[in-house]
Amino acid sequence: MATNTTPNSVTPPQPQFSRMEQHTKHEQGWRRVVRNFTPSWFSVSMGTGIVSLLLHNLPYNGIWLYWLSIAIFLLNVLLFLAGSVITVLRYTLYPEIFLAMIKHPVQSMFIGTFPMGLATIINMICLVCVPQWGQWVSYFAWGLWIFDAAISVTVALSLPFILMAHGEQTHLSSMTAVWLLPIVSCIVAASSGAIVAEVLPNPQYALWTVITSYVLWGIGLPLALMVMVIYLARLALHKLPPKAVIVSVFLPLGPLGQGGYGAMKLGQCARDIFPETQTLEQTSGSTFYALGFLVGLILWSFGLVWLFFAIASIARNKxxxxxxxxxxxxxxxxxxxxxxxxxxxxxxxxxxxxIGTILSIFVVILWIIVSIGTLKGVVSGKLFVAPCLADLRVEDKDAGKTA
Structure with missing residues (x-):
């Protein structure tokens, strides 16, 4: 027996929404900020943190500079915490972005800014909070430093390997100095370890921290120097980077400056801690101290070369x-x-x-200028752009064609 079908019995087709349309819905309001909050935003914490340290340690200092450094330190803590919360939201609400970010050859390198931003906070805790609040703060800073050191090593080793093992072939012309960012995190952690060791009341804990910091320094600096050789070849063969990333020519100053500072501070710690803990020979600490200054002087001198290249590059682009x-x-x-x-x-x-005071003042002025520009970009929303999301959109488009 034939079955009659009426129009009412026909199920209407259900609308199909592509992943791209779903993403578009999330690119408005606070969700747009969260989705586009890349790891590069932690460079704001890095820059703010180094300004607080410079003002605190300025050779020609005053009480008003001390309180100003504390105010900027508190601002840095707020910026770092806000960035951490937004980052957790980003990868919790949109876990697919994490894989896209890790595979991106540029954005993934900025993960190194997270431990470096945290290191500036740890340093200020040792310099400001420990003298005021007592020994328990030194152990709190030590715990933060252990976490920071672990993250730094993980980032410095894993990200270069991911760059080697995954993704498309990388051309030398596309290489930028941001390759240094995950590597420099180890050097920054080493310098921070020297500052932490100075405030630890237990000499044995301080010795462990110094030895570990030397290992971190040894991981980071030679690898950074190798990357700088590649970067110099890239500049010689393919000329200066595009204007959009021309500022990256200043990045080689990071491993050289921080490497020199770390060598001197670790040598200073070795001079004080080695005799107390009977490490090596009686005069070993003084030898480490003298070698630390020599290495610091050499790296500082090499930094002058890259400072000239950077200033000349900026002057040429205008x-x-x-x-x-x-x-x-x-x-x-x-x-x-x-x-x-x-x-x-x-x-x-x-x-x-x-010279150090002049450079410090110049950095503070730059920080004010860049902060104003960043604030304008945040208000207008123009700075919330995540290049790694373009890879997701391409995948969505390909998935739509396949479907």
Whole structure:
């Protein structure tokens, strides 16, 4: 028997929404901020943190600079916590973005800014909070440093390997100095370890921290120097980077400046801790101290070469668009200024003290300029752009064609 079908019995076709349409719905309001909050935003914490350290350790200091450094330190803590919360939201609400970010050859490198931003906070805790609140804060800073060191090693080893093992073939012309960011995190953690060791009341814990910091320094600096060789070849063969990323030419100052500062601070710690813990020979600490200053002086001198290249590159381009990469001005110049000031204290030398003060003031002025530009970009929303999301959109488009 035939069955009659009426129009009412026909099920209407259900609308099909592509993943791209679903993503579009999430690119408005606060969700747009969360989706586009890339790891590069932690460079804001790096730049703000180094300014607080410079003002605190300025050779020609005053009480008003001390309180100003504390105010900027508190601002840095708020920025870091806010960035951490937004980052957790980003990868919790949109877990697919994490894989896209890790595979991106540029954005993934900025993961190194997270431990470096945290290191500036740890340093200020040791310099400001420990003298005021007592020994328990030193152990709190030590715990934070252990976490920071573990993250730094993980980032410094895994990200270069991911760059080697996954993705499309990388051309030398596309290489930028951001390759240094995950590697420099180890050098920053080593320098921070020296500052933490100085405030630890237990000499044995301090010794462990110093030895571990030397290992971190040994992981980071030689690898950074190798990357700098590749970067120099890229500049010679393929000329200066595009204007959008021209600020990255300052990044080689980071490993050289922080490496020199770390060598001097670790040598200082070795001079004090080795005899107390009967490590090696009686004079070993003094030998480490002298070698630390020698290495710091050599790396500082090499930094002058890259400082010239960077200034000449900026002068040649004259104008270039503002973006989040402008924070690449502050931290590399800041750690170079920190090394200069440290050399002035060790010698002692008025020459290095004056040069360090001039560089520090220049970094503070740059920080103010970049902060104003960043604030405008945040208000307008122009800075919330995540290049790694383009890969997701391509996947969505391909998935739609397949369906």
């Amino acid at each position: 104008t270039f668009p503002f973006n989040i990469g402008w924070w690449g001005f502050t931290f590399p110049l800041g750690v170079f200024a920190t090394t200069t000031c440290q050399m002035g204290r060790e010698l002692p030398s008025e020459f290095f003290n004056i």
